[in-house]
Amino acid sequence: MFGYYLQLAWRSLGRNRVLTTLMVLALALGIGACITTLTVLRLLSGDPLPGRSAQLYYPQVDPYPKDGYVPGQSKPQENLTWVDANNLFEAHRAPRQALVALGSAKIQPHDAGGRPFFGDAVMATAEFLPMVGAPFRYGSAWSADDDTAGARVVVIADFLNQKLFGGANSVGRTVRLNGNDFRVVGVLGHFSPQPRFYAINIGRSYGDGDGVFLPLRAARATEMAPTNISCWAAGDIEHLETAPCMWLGLWVELPDAAAVANYQRFLDGYVREQVAQGRFHRTDTALPDLMQWLRNEQVVPDDARLQAGLAFGFLLICVTNTIGLLLAKCLRRSREIGVRRALGATRGAIFGQFMVEAAIVGLAGGLLGLVFAEAGLWGIRHQPAEYASLARLDLSMFAFTFVVALASALVAGLLPAWRACVVAPAPQLKSS
């Protein structure tokens, strides 16, 4: 039976080539636009650390003065001061935790005549790299003792190792950063979480990973300045450790809900204590997990949402268009339907026949839509945005294309197929 429907549908579609092409093309354009924008949205709102992100939390407090405080509207700050970050860190209330700040390092190649260049640097404490699951090609991360001793050690990224040492095992060799020698203790494998969750508040969220990772105290001792500093009062930003400035992030690993509740209690208690001591004036705290933090920071740009919304409107119009054209076609074939019904075809059979026709349009639209989506993504990759190079169609999106195409075609086919199957055979036969 299905084969027969296919044959009928094929013949019906072939009879009206222009119309069929129009339907397929419209559907394909709608689907192509949707898949392109959805891929970008998914890329932008993706999980940077699958499997780990649910256990990573980001404590936030608010050291601002009372002035300008609006209950319910003022939000805790994005970063911590040195004092608060260290107080929370030293309390060791989480199995693993790390302080992070982003900086920039002037990297001097060893060979004479090699021009220095700038690389992104991550100043962190020892557990940062193991906690986020960074893979090591050679060596390992530095230790907590290195942290406290201010040891001048560094972990470098694979691309930097390629650039400086030709990809060889460089553990034990030195790298000159901002005019100071640092000993390499580890070389990372490919590591570039998208988005770079620890850098989003400075707007460098996507793209290649960072070049160097070094202990926070050692980095500060060599006067490496954090990229993101915000101060609420005048102070000497040369001495960030005492200035009223926020520039550090603290990530804590909390394995279960009980641990999260515990940490939240600890954080609230800490803030109350600070208020009692007169250091703090606001009691708000927050403890978002990684994905919530990304949402709070609105990493997905408005333009991407706007485009996705437009693409869906576009698909809606294309589907409406297809319904209209299918309907017109089916109404024209009332006589044929009348004959088939008179010869014994059930309503179900007629319905099935028209749905098969719609499904063929949908599949063709999906296939062509995939081509359009690839073309769209190619266009995105040639855009200047920092995430552009990452825009690729993956397997799940590929499957999704076909589900969307088929679903929209079947939805489009419902009304015409229903109208076709309720055609009364007698008047149609009489008129011919």
Added chain:
Amino acid sequence: MQIKPVLTALRRHKAGTVLVVLQIALTLAIVCNAMFILHARLSHLSEPTGVDEANLFVIANQWAGEQKSKQEIDAQVRADLIALQQLPGVLDAAPSNSYPLRGSGWDNFVGLKPDQLQPTSDAAVYLGDEHLLRALGVKLVAGRNFRADEIGTLGLREEVHPAQVIVTRALAERLYPHGSALGKPLYSMSATPSTIIGIVDRLQTQSVDDWQRAYAYQSMIWPLRLDWPSGLYYIVRARPGQLAAAMREAPKALLALDSQRIIDPSDGGSFAQIRQRAYDSDRGTAILMGIISAVLLVITAAGIVGLTSFWVGQRRKQIGVRRALGARQRDILSYFLTENLLISLGGVLLGVVLAVSMNVWLVVRMGAQPMSPLYLAAGVLLLLLLGQGAVLAPAMKASRVPPVEATRSV
């Protein structure tokens, strides 16, 4: 035109009519909003910065090598500037902390009193020496330029509030709307005043973001040479026609003086490059909106053609009867045009509601501007014309149905 028979006939094609109405409504809503966004983005693109864009280029110079003292850096900057100014293709060169359309940069609140709580305005801060006006190619419309002896230096984490300042006309008028701002003080986040000694015609700020639109031309120039250990920008104006040569020679001259520096290829460059970088995402969005609108209009027109063709085919006999009873070809033509006009009117009515609600949503969720009713009017007109144009071919075909069709049974 007879409307009643058209309405009666439409009642027999409810599903088709509703679909066309929906399609026209959605198309109107999307096209109006897309065109509005497109126009908003494109209108920035052509705004002049006030500088001599055809001959200007910017060198992003970062200091590398061993840390230098502020005095050493200042000496190097001055040597660099002399070297740049002596290049044959260069008209003038000046140091600065930033340049228009850089994307982001230093801006300060500005007020008229030292203890003012609410600042009068926000303004971009450009640092420079007595060569900056000539290097940028901005026009001094009142007052005077800085003198060489007024130029100070700004080291890392130093706070300097200059005694003299040059402002743009936009800022001058904002601060002193009645009467000349020349010789008057302004307070830029400090207790000490800066005297306005000169007013330039136009100098755009660094950011082109929406929040900055209100301050787009409110800039001030401070007589300071930037001596930060990180680096600075050299604003270089080439002689007419010698931009390419000057851009080739300038980095060579700088590296010959001191090789321990990095000239950032992703920053600065010719002003054409700077402009392109600043507006890239705007242009991308505008192109996308344009393509979507065009494709939507084509699809909607094609849908109308398709559906009307079928209606014409379905009604051949009815048309034949009308022709046999004395209807002229024009009557048939006007019947289908009227029918389409009625459907389109229904569509644009619904579409206006949809377009406005979509715009309201954009305003609330994305901080867009409210759409001007002109876009709606233009969109409505466009879709009505599109409908009439799309229906013309099938309607002509219908008008050519011969009266003899009435006698045929098929």
